[in-house]
Amino acid sequence: xxxxxxxxxxxxxxxxxxxxxxxxxxxxxxxxSLYAARRAANLGQIEAAKRAGTSQNKISRVENGKGxxxxxxxxxxxxxxxxxxxxxxxxxxxxxxxxxxxIDSRVILQRGAHHFQERIRQLDEQSRMxxxxxxxxxxxxLQSRAYARVVFTQRMTEQQAAPSIESRMERHRxxxxxxxxWVLLQTEGALRWNLGGSAVMVEQIxxxxxxxxxxxxxxxxxxxxxxxRVLSLHGFHLYDHRxxxxxxxxxxxxxxxxxxxxxxxxxxxxxxxxxxxxxARTLLRRxxxxxxxx
Numbered sequence: 001x002x003x004x005x006x007x008x009x010x011x012x013x014x015x016x017x018x019x020x021x022x023x024x025x026x027x028x029x030x031x032x033s034l035y036a037a038r039r040a041a042n043l044g045q046i047e048a049a050k051r052a053g054t055s056q057n058k059i060s061r062v063e064n065g066k067g068x069x070x071x072x073x074x075x076x077x078x079x080x081x082x083x084x085x086x087x088x089x090x091x092x093x094x095x096x097x098x099x100x101x102x103i104d105s106r107v108i109l110q111r112g113a114h115h116f117q118e119r120i121r122q123l124d125e126q127s128r129m130x131x132x133x134x135x136x137x138x139x140x141x142l143q144s145r146a147y148a149r150v151v152f153t154q155r156m157t158e159q160q161a162a163p164s165i166e167s168r169m170e171r172h173r174x175x176x177x178x179x180x181x182w183v184l185l186q187t188e189g190a191l192r193w194n195l196g197g198s199a200v201m202v203e204q205i206x207x208x209x210x211x212x213x214x215x216x217x218x219x220x221x222x223x224x225x226x227x228x229r230v231l232s233l234h235g236f237h238l239y240d241h242r243x244x245x246x247x248x249x250x251x252x253x254x255x256x257x258x259x260x261x262x263x264x265x266x267x268x269x270x271x272x273x274x275x276x277x278x279x280a281r282t283l284l285r286r287x288x289x290x291x292x293x294x
């Protein structure tokens with residue numbers, strides 16, 4: 001299980017967001033169908049909730065694509081709305097599809113697996129804002145091929161690692177999408193951890209320097225000299241306001257939107273410790289020069 005981060009309440013392991021475009025489309029159709037059915041019944045959300053034995057907040061979240069219904073909840077709503085026959089069967093099928101297309105965040109996804117890299121790539125594709133923090137290693141989206149090879153071959157053979165490395169390299173291209181915003185935070189310690197040797201690290205720092213020269217990417221480094229009163233033992237990634245991915249050595253978990261506010265608050269605290277723009281570039285050059293001198 002993912003460990004808790006000091007300063008944060010224990011993780012609430014709630015159902016995570018859909019990870020495929022097809023499931024996302026189904027969920028959108030479900031939201032639209034339930035909204036249309038309620039309006040056709042001339043019911044407000046409060047009255048609909050009373051008739052179906054649920055809460056107005058639950059109806060609002062489902063209609064906005066932010067919640068899931070059980071079969072019993074869906075059936076009660078459709079009865080309240082007077083939906084029968086083919087329309088009822090279609091909507092119930094959408095409910096089943098939506099639930100099947102979501103990953104239970106209690107399932108820990110083992111690190112390094114190719115299928116998990118693909119899920120992360122899909123999360124990237126569906127998000128307009130990605131905020132990431134890594135305390136001990138270079139962020140995956142910024143890794144060079146040589147650095148990624150060292151990361152993935154810690155526990156896998158070269159052949160086993162190849163698909164994961166390729167998936168990580170493919171993710172790098174997402175930085176080129178001007179409609180997607182990235183806020184990326186690293187500790188200086190992560191950049192000074194000499195993983196793979198000085199040549200690998202010089203190439204890695206150069207890749208970061210090139211990658212962050214984009215208007216849609218904001219990159220910050222937390223200098224080792226900066227006094228901090230906050231501690232995050234694990235890296236994490238925030239995808240809009242919908243999901244959090246938290247990684248540990250033994251595994252990675254995708255958690256639902258209920259955990260986003262806690263991690264967003266932590267991310268804001270970490271941002272206040274970081275340097276950006278020219279100061280970050282100056283620090284990157286200094287780190288690269290130190291590696292070259294080894």
